[in-house]
Amino acid sequence: MGLREYVIRRLIQLVIAIFLFITIMFFIFRLMPGDPLSLVIEEFAIDPEARERLIKLWGLDKPPLEQYFIYIRNLLTGDLGVSFVYHEPVADVIISRKLLNTLALLISSHGMAMFLGMILGVWAAWRRGTAIDMAALTTSLILHSIPIFWLGIVFLMIFAVKYRLFPLAGTITPAKTFENIFEYIGDYLWHMFLPMMTITVIRLGSDFLIMRNTMISVTKEDYIVTAMAKGLPEKVIIWKHAARNAMLPIVTLAGLDMATVVSGAVLTESVFSWDGIGRLIYEAAIYRDFPVLQGVFFLIVVVVLVANFLTDLMYAYLDPRVRYE
Amino acid sequence: MTVLRKERRGDKLERLREFWYIYSRNKLGVIGLAILTIYIAIAVLAPVIAPYDPKARIGSPMEPPSPKHLLGTDELGRDILSLVIYGARISLLVGVLAATITMIIGTLIGILAGYFGRFIDDILMRITDLFLVIPGLPLIIVLAVVLGPSIWNIILVIALISWPTTARLVRSETLSLKERMFVNASRVAGASDFYILAKHIIPNVLPIISATMVLNVVNAIILEAGLSFLGLGDPTHISWGTMLYFANRQGAFLSDNPMYIIAPGLALVGIGLAFVFISYALDEVVNPKLRREGI
Numbered sequence A: 001m002g003l004r005e006y007v008i009r010r011l012i013q014l015v016i017a018i019f020l021f022i023t024i025m026f027f028i029f030r031l032m033p034g035d036p037l038s039l040v041i042e043e044f045a046i047d048p049e050a051r052e053r054l055i056k057l058w059g060l061d062k063p064p065l066e067q068y069f070i071y072i073r074n075l076l077t078g079d080l081g082v083s084f085v086y087h088e089p090v091a092d093v094i095i096s097r098k099l100l101n102t103l104a105l106l107i108s109s110h111g112m113a114m115f116l117g118m119i120l121g122v123w124a125a126w127r128r129g130t131a132i133d134m135a136a137l138t139t140s141l142i143l144h145s146i147p148i149f150w151l152g153i154v155f156l157m158i159f160a161v162k163y164r165l166f167p168l169a170g171t172i173t174p175a176k177t178f179e180n181i182f183e184y185i186g187d188y189l190w191h192m193f194l195p196m197m198t199i200t201v202i203r204l205g206s207d208f209l210i211m212r213n214t215m216i217s218v219t220k221e222d223y224i225v226t227a228m229a230k231g232l233p234e235k236v237i238i239w240k241h242a243a244r245n246a247m248l249p250i251v252t253l254a255g256l257d258m259a260t261v262v263s264g265a266v267l268t269e270s271v272f273s274w275d276g277i278g279r280l281i282y283e284a285a286i287y288r289d290f291p292v293l294q295g296v297f298f299l300i301v302v303v304v305l306v307a308n309f310l311t312d313l314m315y316a317y318l319d320p321r322v323r324y325e
Numbered sequence B: 001m002t003v004l005r006k007e008r009r010g011d012k013l014e015r016l017r018e019f020w021y022i023y024s025r026n027k028l029g030v031i032g033l034a035i036l037t038i039y040i041a042i043a044v045l046a047p048v049i050a051p052y053d054p055k056a057r058i059g060s061p062m063e064p065p066s067p068k069h070l071l072g073t074d075e076l077g078r079d080i081l082s083l084v085i086y087g088a089r090i091s092l093l094v095g096v097l098a099a100t101i102t103m104i105i106g107t108l109i110g111i112l113a114g115y116f117g118r119f120i121d122d123i124l125m126r127i128t129d130l131f132l133v134i135p136g137l138p139l140i141i142v143l144a145v146v147l148g149p150s151i152w153n154i155i156l157v158i159a160l161i162s163w164p165t166t167a168r169l170v171r172s173e174t175l176s177l178k179e180r181m182f183v184n185a186s187r188v189a190g191a192s193d194f195y196i197l198a199k200h201i202i203p204n205v206l207p208i209i210s211a212t213m214v215l216n217v218v219n220a221i222i223l224e225a226g227l228s229f230l231g232l233g234d235p236t237h238i239s240w241g242t243m244l245y246f247a248n249r250q251g252a253f254l255s256d257n258p259m260y261i262i263a264p265g266l267a268l269v270g271i272g273l274a275f276v277f278i279s280y281a282l283d284e285v286v287n288p289k290l291r292r293e294g295i
Helices: A003-030 A036-044 A048-058 A064-076 A090-126 A131-144 A148-162 A181-218 A222-229 A234-256 A258-263 A266-271 A277-286 A290-318 A320-324 B002-024 B027-044 B080-116 B118-133 B136-147 B151-177 B181-188 B193-229 B240-249 B259-286
Strands: none
Touching: A003 A064, A003 A290, A003 B118, A003 B136, A090 A131, A090 A181, A090 A234, A090 A258, A090 A266, A090 A277, A090 A290, A131 A181, A131 B259, A148 A181, A148 A266, A148 B193, A148 B240, A148 B259, A181 A234, A181 A266, A222 A234, A234 A258, A234 A290, A258 A277, A258 A290, A266 A277, A266 B136, A266 B193, A277 A290, A277 B136, A290 B118, A290 B136, B002 B027, B002 B259, B027 B080, B027 B259, B080 B118, B080 B151, B080 B193, B080 B240, B080 B259, B118 B151, B136 B151, B136 B193, B151 B193, B181 B193, B193 B240, B193 B259, B240 B259
């Protein structure tokens, strides 16, 4: 099988997988108890006439199967529908309102955790078995058992309530006018600091463990022994020879993490009222905002599968054996 | 025949002793086991230890800690210490049950895929991979809303989302096991697939996935806490997650009783730690490569 055939086969599989996933999710959403209207009506006290119009407008008077075909037809034309709650196109809600906040929060915290995890992991692996290494290892195991939302609340209690260093909630100070863009960014970062630290601390534990364990197995390789025998300085061996190769698994994992990055951090975003995708998913589930749920899960599955597809392609390109599997 | 049986039993005892010998040298593993024993004792003896009935309103709302209420009271005037003590029951129940169901689903799928291979493997692994890369919490939230808030539904939902890691692991172990001598010998002797799976594959796969199974307990406990914290938990049961949900809604972090937030959280960290340590130690026992001196 040539590369071209391989790509075509994988592409077909990709489209089928996306299609199956969004189909299953569409019907799962329809299984949610209670209808979206009752929740909206309770909150905004809409009169019966408007209710009828909304039902027509949202297509909820049609049987689910017909709704499904309309959904697929609209999706093919790039139309994700209109949010029941925001009364705006779903694409606008996701992209212009929420996605940027989530990307800012998650890319910065995941990046920082990866960076610190790599350095600490290399450092601990080189001192394997010493008291410091054991302390770091135990700490990372403890981090694995801390619920992230609880750490977030504790951070709020200490840094926002007790010492008043950071704000309690939100992405930006409400009703404040900013002199210039830098002031705006400063305010934004000030709000982002605590949620970012929360995610970084929790992720640091697992990133550290992965890096440390890969580093330990790399240091047993012959080329490290050779480098030592040549009398190279320790720093050169650690960073140039060992760490560079030990980085591969953690970098691969970061690629697979794309899905988590676009789906946001539901719990952390809830604790800090961070206006991102995670909270959007939660709210949409509570308010039965089907179009938003469909939109977000569509985004997630496309990002996940396309990222996987590209990784596979890269492997197939680099390693011809994959193609003949 | 009787001699053989006896020998086998002796063998098992010997293996158990060897297992304990290696396990007990791992300090973290022993600490984890000790913490777990305390939690189990608290869960079982809750009615004896708890100073008050956790559902009774025995004080005024949001009392700070006092000799009468060591951790204060919640917004309904219930004793927080008693609530925390009873919470151990739900956490252990959810953790162990969800992890067990996860293990059953994961083992079944992994074994079917690994043992029968071909298109069964293809289909099952595509599904597994999809579940593996789709973020779990959004799916869990959707399913929890669909099924409604009950402790059994939460256990089921957690298991439905958590099995792929186990399935992957079981599949790769099955793949290597099914080519081993004793399995081939059994097949040549005319053993059925079912017999081989039940007698050879499953008993050999289970010890290897034991560390993952224990880690699944931690993940289930933390997931339940997270779901309950979002208000999607079972309101009729006391769990540390639901406590944190109400504490957060009451703005307990602004009040003068931080124990309302600290206590259930620390309880969660403690039980998680016990299982994480045990899992870590088990990993060393079944993977001799990881063993090291000292810890």
